[in-house]
Amino acid sequence: MSASLTDVQLDLQKLQLTVALESGDLERVSRLINANIAVVDIAHLLASTPHKFRMTLWGFVDQAVQGEVLTHLNEEIQQSFLGRMSAEEIVDTAHGIDSDDLADLLQHMPLERSNRVLQLLSVEERSEVEGLLAYPEDTAGGLMTTDMVTIRADVTVATVLRYLRQISLPDALDRLWVTDRQLHYQGSLALTVLLTAAPSSLVSAIMNTDIQGIRAAEHEDQVARLFERQDLVSAPVVNDEGIVIGRITIDDVVDVIRDSEAHNMMSMAGLDEENDAFSPIVKSSQDRAVWLGINMATAFIAAAVMSQFEASIAQIVALAVLSPVVASMGGIAGSQTLTLMIRGMATGHIGQSNLTWLVLRELGVGLINGSLWAIVIGVITFFWYHQLSLSLVIAAAILVNICIAVLSGTLLPFFLKAAKIDPALSGSVILTTLTDVFGFLTFLGLATLFLL
Structure with missing residues (x-):
């Protein structure tokens, strides 16, 4: 080897x-x-x-x-x-x-x-x-692989051992699948149990029925979660009639987990997890150009919002200086929530059943963090520009935008998933657009109302 x-x-x-x-x-x-x-x-x-x-x-x-x-x-x-x-x-x-x-x-x-x-x-x-x-x-x-070993429940351990000596055993074999004559799945028999059981014991007396057959149409993410929860090394795959048609081994599940992590990480930048780091320059440029174009379009949306307040910005130059602070704080707060939600959905811990609780929780986090940083940024702005009214406006804008950001980060993955859009791929771009637009709209809108 x-x-x-x-x-x-x-x-x-x-x-x-x-x-x-x-x-x-x-x-x-x-x-x-x-x-x-x-x-x-x-x-x-x-x-x-x-x-x-x-x-x-x-x-x-x-x-x-x-x-x-x-x-x-x-x-x-x-x-x-x-x-x-x-x-x-x-x-x-x-x-x-x-x-x-x-x-x-x-x-x-x-x-x-x-x-x-x-x-x-x-x-x-x-x-x-x-x-x-x-x-x-x-x-x-x-x-799945179809390379597996099936046995019947009505035979003895001695019979099974004789059978195993006569066939070529597949790699990574830890269990035998117990079926009836029509190959309907009934349970499993671990090799460790088989080797230590009395030769006269029937398979039906020592087999395990805890491991359920996995439907062939089950998504790989569900398969990975099943292996994680039950600490499986292998599991049988069955068709709609309950007939064993293959098995999944832990090495395939590790690949699924690794690919899922790579997908989530690369999708944040609009890249495919299969992208080759050493691919030709022209091909890499093509792969990235589309995402840059999408980001350009969203940036112009935010710019269009700012353009509606040109008169306000012209009168108070500080608005142009401070606007990115509001948008950035909202963007970071939203990204934290979005990442948490996408990971929770991928692991199966977050779903429709606990969405209401999560919305209230994230709103509470947003209110606490929003209030804290609104005070900090408001104080900094006051010592910078010596204008109490400007400090109060940016503090209010920070609080509102962070709350909007955490709510968007919580709900956006569910809306995207319902629309059959990958949240990991498009969530960050949409979220950034929302926090920029609402950040500029809130800050410049409040400034126009109360400072001019």
Whole structure:
């Protein structure tokens, strides 16, 4: 088995590879990438290599492990390699990887190309992969593997042990699924229980019925929460008739959790979690240009609000100086609440059932923080401009905008989710627009009413 590298060793390996690639020392590149290291580390090295060297490095990866390496790369890098292969080469490269991993690769290919790859598979492999492709990749059916072991409840432990010795056992096997003759799910039997039970014991007497079958259409986020709550290592997947069709293992759930975190973080900046940090400049520019355009549009909305108070700003220059303070305070308060809500919704802790309580709670937080910072900013403004009326106006505007911001941050994710819009992707832009608009409107409006 290839050894997995430590972070320090990986950093050193990356440095050595970069030097070898830049100097054109291909013999050294070959030695470094095939230096008996784990496939996950090879994938890490590929993902950490600048785009112009990546294809060269890929060419030195042993073909026997290329399929496994592909499964550890993000979608964009996967497709950059697969796009240069013929269907025959893809089949050869993917030989030996799990059927669920192959299905994931095919789902991101053009339909014509994926169909050609399917045609080249054996009848058994094709049937297995097509069964997995029937489910969206973000569901339990898309996560599962069909590589599993089922047994019946009316047999003895001795019979099960004899059966296990005769078959090829799948990787990461911790439980056997107990079914009837029609494969309807009845329970599970942990290997630890099986190995310590009396040979004459019936499976029905020692099996566990606590682990429920997961419906194939269940969303992957729900699957991850189920694994978290029940500390599962694996779980069965069943169809609408309750027939076991596969299993999900903890390694797939870890990928779901990691991808979810990456999605939430990258979406805040309008980027896809599959974006490659080393992709070509033009492509990266295109990916980011759309989000910059959206932000530009929202900025002009805020500017349009300010333009309605040009006369007030012209008479009291301090309004132009202090307006960003009001908008910024609201933006930060709203972002804190929005982040908390998105995380709570992702973990399943926040929903319609506790929304009213959350609104009241966040409004209370907004009133306390709004009052505190309204006083602080009001005092600073008084010592700066020596105008009590201006200090009172900005204090009131701070309090109002922070309250509006926390309410917006609480309710916005629910409205977006109801509209089938990802709150992590668009929530921050909409929230920023709201806090800017209401901040300028409140501050400049109050100033126009009471100072002019």
